[in-house]
Each structure stands twice: as C-alpha cells, then as structure tokens.
Amino acid sequence: MFAAPNEEEKKRIPPGQYLTTRFPVLHYGPIPELDLENWKFRVWGEVEKPLILTWDEFAALPRTKLTMDLHCVTKWSKLETTWEGVSLQTLKELGLVVPTEKAGFVIQHAEFGYTANLPLDVMFGENFLLATHYEDEPISLEHGAPLRGVCGAIPGRDDLKDVYLWKGAKWLRGLEFRASDLPGFWERAGYHNEGDVWLEERLQDRAW
Ligand SMILES: Nc1nc2c(c(=O)[nH]1)N[C@H]1C(S)=C(S)[C@@H](COP(=O)(O)O)O[C@H]1N2
C-alpha cells in the first residue's frame, strides 16, 4: 500500500524511493524450515578465534533495541521499524568476536548459500544488527527467523552508512571475516557493491 509522506518523513526517504506501510517479503529461493535443535551460528576467518554457538547460547546474549528506516532497492521504504538483536560491538565487548588487524570485510552466510558482503566498519555501525526480534516479537519465518542481519537508517545519524536492505541476510547462519572483499549473492547478480541508499547505488559499479 502506498502512503503519502508528511514533510518530516520526506526527508527520510532517499531519492527514487516511495513509502509503504506494508512489510513486503522479498527473497530469492525457498523459505527454510525452522530447526532450532540443530541450528548453529558460526564465525570464522579473520577473527582472534572462531566461534560456534547453539541457538540457546545465541538467544542468551545481551540484545540491543533499535528503530530504523528500511530501504529496499526495489524502491519501497518503510519507516520506524523496531528491531532487537545482538550487535557486533556487543560480541566484540564480550570477547566472542574480535576481528584481527587484517579484517576489512564481513560476509554474512545464510541458508541455501545466500551471502551478503559489507565492510567491517559498516557491520560494526549502530544501524546493523544480528536481529532476533521485530516489533517486540520473534522474527517471523518469512522475514528470516530465527536470525537475520538487518541494516537500516537511523534518522539524524548522518555519520552512519545507510545501505539497501539486501545487505542484511535473512536466515543467517554465520559470519566470515576477511581481509579482502567478496561479492555476495545480489552483488554478483549485478547490484552495486556498496549500495548506499542516499547515493542511489543500485546497480553494479564494477566487474568482478
Ligand atoms: N537469505 C536471504 N536473505 C535476503 C534475501 C534473500 O534472497 N535471501 N533478499 C534480500 C533482499 S533483496 C531484501 S529487500 C530483504 C527483504 O527482507 P524482508 O523480506 O524481510 O522484507 O532481504 C534480503 N535478505
């Protein structure tokens, strides 16, 4: 459903986007089954030590709550969405995920081989969460349960990098820390590597 933005909202809508009040479901391929018994979250690569957590262990981590505007490259924007989850900063402070000096990029790995790549500093920004909850409820299966990466825009925080929503992997199962970049699923399919919503970085900027 289209919605007409008011003056305040207009400033929060990047060029070429329109406002929706729905929450569209968008992904390539099937929706996985929820199997929390066998679910594991893995972190590997350029980190001080690799990490494997069960669902119970992940669910016991301290969570951050955050309200963000979401911008999908297919041009819908949804304002004021509230997420709760674990930030990379929290994982670092707990000593669970400590990047090495060489680490410059993080690849999110999801079910069925979906990946999304972001620079380390974007992943550590306050507008990126390993999210378990949406609007105070566990995330629904179609939106990525039990865990998804989510990146949005926090109004007024011009210091943060705002990227399109494809840069957050639903059904997230692991993070690979790397010295060099590696294009993700949509990046290889022709989408822009950086995906800045304010610069309208929608389509490919380079050949891989
Ligand atoms: N695992 C997985 N995550 C994914 C995708 C996908 O195809 N597979 N699509 C991305 C895209 S293009 C968008 S716009 C958002 C949509 O999230 P939503 O379905 O919760 O709106 O998920 C992103 N994360």
Ligand SMILES: [Mo]
């Ligand atoms: Mo998207």
